[in-house]
Each structure stands twice: as C-alpha cells, then as structure tokens.
Amino acid sequence: MIEIELDGKKVEITEGSMIMHAADKAGTYIPHFCYHKKLSIAANCRMCLVDVEKAPKPMPACATPVTQGMIVRTKSDKAIKAQQSVMEFLLINHPLDCPICDQGGECQLQDLAVGYGGSSSRYEEEKRVVFHKDVGPLISMEEMSRCIHCTRCVRFGQEVAGIMELGMSHRGEHAEIETFVGSSVDSELSGNMIDLCPVGALTSKPFRYSARTWELSRRKSVSPHDSTGANLIVQVKNSKVMRVVPLENEAVNECWIADRDRFSYEALNSDERLSKPMLKQGGVWKEVDWQTALEYVANGLKQVKAERGANAIGALVSPHSTLEELFLAGALVRGLGSENIDYRLRNAEFTASEGARWLGMPIASLSQLQRVLVVGSNLRKDHPLFAQRIRQAARHGCVVSEVNASASDWAMPVANALLTPAGAWVQALADVAAAIALEKSIPAPVQGNPDDVAKAIARSLLGGDRKAVLLGNGAAHHAQASSLLALANWIGMQTGATVGYLTEAANTVGAQVVDAQPGQGGLNAAQMLGGVLGAVILLNNEPEFDSAAGASAAAALGKAGMVVTLSPFKANMAFSDVLLPIAPFTETSGTFVNAEGRMQGFHAVVKPLGETRPAWKVLRVLANLLGLPGFDFESTQDVLAHLRCASLADASHVPAEKLNNAMEASIQVGASGVEPVTAGIYQLDGIVRRAASLQITADARRAREGVTA
Secondary structure (H helix, E strand, O other), X not given: OEEEXXXXXXXXXXXXXXXXXXXXXXXXXXXXXXXXXXXXXXXXXXXXXXXXXXXXXXXXXXXXXXXXXXXXXXXOHHHHHHHHHHHHXXXXXXXXXXXXXXXXXXXXXXXXXXXXXXOXXXXXXXXXXXXXXXOOOOEEEOOHHHOOOOOHHHXXXXXXXXXXXXXXXXXXXXXXXXXXXXXXXXXXXXXXXXXXXXXXXXXXXXXXXXXXXXXXXXXXXXXXXXXXXXXXXXXXXXXXXXXXXXXXEOOOOEXXXXXXXXHHHHHHHOOOEOOOXXXXXXXXXXXXXXXXXXXXXXXXXXXXXXXXXXXXXXEEEOOOOOHHHHHHHHHHHHHOOOOOEEOOOOOOOOOOOOOEOOOOOOHHHHHHOOEEEEEOOOHHHHOHHHHHHHHHHHHOOOEEEEEEOOOOOOOOOOOEEEEOOHXXXXXXXXXXXXXXXXXXXXXXXXXXXXXXXXHHHHHHHHOOOOEEEEEOHHHHOOOOHXXXXXXXXXXXXXXXXXXXXXXXXXOHHHHHHOOOOOOOOOOOXXXXXXXXOOEEEEEOOOHHHHOOOOOHHHHHHOOOOEEXXXXXXXXXXXXXXXXXXXXXXXXXXXXXXXXXXXXXXXXXXXXOOOOOEOHHHHHHHHHHHOOOOOOXXXXXXXXXXXXXXXXXXXXXXXXXXXXXXXXXXXXXXXXXXXXXXXXXXXXXXXXXXXXXXHHHOHHHHHHXXXXXX
C-alpha cells in the first residue's frame, strides 16, 4: 500500500492503482466518459484530467499510476479549466438534439455539460454527420453523430461479451464506431452496450421513442429465466412495463444482464396475453368469470378422483414458477391424495434423490476458477452470465475443457474439447476418469480408454487450486444423468474439484427444495405425458415446447378427461379444457432460488392485466373449493413463512443440508440412444418465446433452422 494526498486528504491505495481508483476509494468524483470499473483503461476521452503536483500539464486520472507521496488536486483551477476545455471539444460536433434524444435525462454527457460546458460554442463550422447503421433488432444506432468515441461498447465486446462486434474505423473527424462488412450485433449480452453508452448513440430499439426517462417508475425485480437470478430494475409507466435494466449485484450478475432478461418484457404487453378465464364448450372457447371457471375445475377434479382415484390426477409445473406457487401446487395435488407432480419436464431419467442439485459454489467463484470442465452445455447460450464469469477466469489463465456433442463458439479459448455424441458422454467421462486414475496410479471407477484429449483434461483438473466440474442442461436431461453425476463426483473427489449443476431455470433449485417432484408411488413427468391421467394441471408451461415429449405431448394430454392450464398466455388451447390467467413475475410477488441456492424475493411492479390473478391465489382458492385443509395463506409472505418453519431457515440462502450433488449410483457405460432435450436461448420459456424482438435475432433464427450456435 502507498499513500497519496487527494484534495488535501490522505488516501491509502494498492501500488499500481490509478488516481481514479484512489478517488473512488476516497469517495471523490472525477468526471469521466471512457472509464468504467469493469473495462480496461482506454484514456481516450480525457475528461478526467486532474492537477498532479510537479507534472507539467494536467494528467488523466484513469491512466496515471499513483506514486508514494503524490499530491493530486481534482478541483483546482488548472484541473477545472482542463476539463472545461475537453468538454468544449466534445461538444464541437455533438448534435443539439437533447429534446428528442432517448437518452435525455439519463445522459452522462448532458449531466457533465451542465457543470463543465460553456453557454455558447465558439465553433462555427458545420457539425459532422455520421450515417446510421442497422445492426439488428435490439440496438439502435440511428444517431451515431452523437458518439464521442469513448469505445466502451468496443471494449465491452472484446472483454466481457468475448466477441468484438463493434470497432472504430477511419481516423480523425472521419472516425466512427461500426460493425464491419455490414454485420449485425448478435451477442447474447449486447444490450449492456446500451447501458454503457454515456451519450445517446446506442439506444434500445424496442424501447425507442416510447417514454421519457423521468416518466418512468423504477422497481426492483428478479429475472424469471435462467438460473443466474439476475437482479433487475423494471421501469414502468401507466401500469405497463416499458424497459428492463440491470440492478447491480456483484455476487450475482455484477452490473450486466443477458438480452433475454432485458428484452423479454415485450411478451408481457403482447396480444397473446390471457386476461380472462376461458372454458372450452363444444369445442369453442368462451370467456367466463372466475367463480364459474374455478368451480368447473374443482368439480372436475372431484369427479376424476371419485371415478378413477386420486392417482389419476397430476400436475406438471414449471421451474420458472415461484417457490410459493410450486409449493402450493404440490400441496394441492397431495391434498387430493396424489403424488403425481413434477417439474422435470425435459428430463429423460428420473431418480429419487435427497437434497437439491445445485451449482456447488457461489456464482462469484466462477470468475476465480483456474480449471473447469463443462459437461453437456452450450455454455454461452444456456447461461450467458455464467459464461461471462468463466470468460473472465479464462482471461486470467483458467484452463477451460468441455465434453459435448458438437463444437460451439463460447467466445473464449477452450483448451480441450472432447466432442462425442450425447449417447457416449458417459464413456467420455469414464475415459477422463481412467486418465486421472492412470496419473494417480489408482483403480478407475469403470473401464475407460483415454485418448490424448481425455488425458489433457485429466492433467488439467489435477493441476491448479480452484477448479470445478459443471454439468449443463444436456447432462441434467440425459438418459444416463445419474451415471454422469456419479462419474463427475468421482473426478471431483480425486482432483479436488467442486461438482455442480449449472441448473436450467430460475427456480430449478427451489422446485427441488419444495418437493415439486413425485413422492412414493407418484408418476414422473414422462409418465404423466404418456396419456395415463384423467385430470392434468399445467402450471406455467407448454408441454409441446417445454418437455421432452415435444409435439407428442398434445396427443397424450388430449386423452385426459380434463386439462387445466394456468398461464399468463393463451397457451395449450388445442388440448386444454380450462384456461386460467395467472400473473407473470412482474404482476405478482414471490421467491426464486438461483443456482447457488440464493433465495431472492420480489414484488409486483405493475397491476395484473385484466382479470389476471397471481397463481398462488388461484391455487389457494381452488384448494378451498375442494375443502382441503392448510390453505389459509393471505400473502406470499405467509407461504414463505410456512416454508421456513417447515424446511427452510430464515436466511437468504437455502440451508446447506438441503443442497446435495452426491450420488450413489451404479455407472452404466453403455451408449444411450436418447438425445437430451434442451431449449434454445430464446425458446427457454413462454415469456421469452413471445418477445417479438428476441424472436427475430440471429440466435432465434438459427434455432428455427436447427443450427447450433
């Protein structure tokens, strides 16, 4: 540590730090544009010029290393005049279009111009014009004349997203930020460039011209999509979600969110929203009131139970539903005497296990890994924010290895790729285990025949200190999932690596914690989708798209006497008998448990649309109509309090004893002919599938064409 004097105050800072870092530590604001704490230093805007004693001219705070005894003044006449001169140059070519700029009101240049800009310009020549570019459906580059060449967007692509999609061409007054050869911006994290832009050059294409920033209310929420549990700020106008931006949380999503977290809100305002209960009568859908719909469902369930027994009733629930909704769905089914409930819609193997499959480590630890083996995951598309963290680890020397069916671009260096059909993944892991056994001169768990790649993966995992074996969605949904986990555990035990599941959905861990899976004698998801039930409750899912059964699910569910769909959308209409409109995450309160077991609660940010009701209320009232005891909850807080009394500690994380990746299973090395079913990046859930802008991205187009990105 060294000590400097900053505006008369002594500040201790790590040697090698910049003046800007010392100012941040001291709580002193230095104006800047190009500097960002998560990006490399470019020092090209010069707005952060400060007065350093004995220096002949003002120095950029972001790029000037501190030295022992350095004296820095950020508010001296010399510093202020330098900053004002830089601002004058920045405004020479900047268009005076604040009244029509989408960034107006939250523009860094606008804010600093108030303090450092002049009241008039000495520049009388014509301002330069930069022609707009079309870079895809998410980011608008219509007003690139506003660009001040801070290069934040360029550095974000290179360093965080892992792919340099934007760059600066030409020189001098002809310099401009653009893609090359007419390419579009296709990164799954691209929307973060909008947040990073300190002017209105990059704006949100779906949000553009729809509201002024000062008209929006800002409310906290949690993403309902993948298992990161990204923290969000949902911006609302007139009870309508207008925009979603990240809420900074270093432990979870840092200051980034994926594009599906940012733009999926479009579905919440789409024409496909279900706003009133509907009954199918004589093959025709008719809107009815809630009382009629719920009584129809209650009477139907009673009739099926009386005629075929409680085991003819089942529920297929989505891991994108809240903890409270999943618990009440399970309590309802079990209250009727059935154990037929399952969230594992895409699984091919179903095992009874104690505890919940989880990441096995804090999410933040992914950034510090030195060795990682990923099994059965298109990491970049399945878990964009996890991939971003592992990418940072790779930038600092982490050796990344994979076992996968095919090569896909993770936008990071992959040192060892063991590519083999999914049916041979168990053999591939057995080969890695055999290579480890060979290196350690110990018996292998099963016979393997390691090739050079398997040996390289083994040597990688035997080196380093912080390492992990991570099982992706493909491994979780695999027909030999238990064998994959057993082998991963053996590898982890022999190498000291942490073993964990990346987990698919926002509440996959939560679904396991509240036992949203069959109990003794209950049917699993595959069995229920085989057409054996008399009554089926579908909570927040569409089996045609969300299950391993795919298109055959419609025919199977059509055999049931009654199918009840609880959804925010007009879904499952081909085979459902009742549609009950339930609130999406923006219109209800609840809790999600992310991959690391972190419990994150959220509240409704807008009023429910039409006659939409929160799913937990619908399930509670339905249970009351059925005469089931124990459904006297008045709020989601009551449900959560009940869960905490029953099984969860009063803490922000699921108790450690509830989380468990252990697996005592016999390892079956024989090849499996069943391909694991996984969802594409923009096909993960019903909300994402109905977000118009996301569905015209390059990723969505490739998924429709069956191309692996």
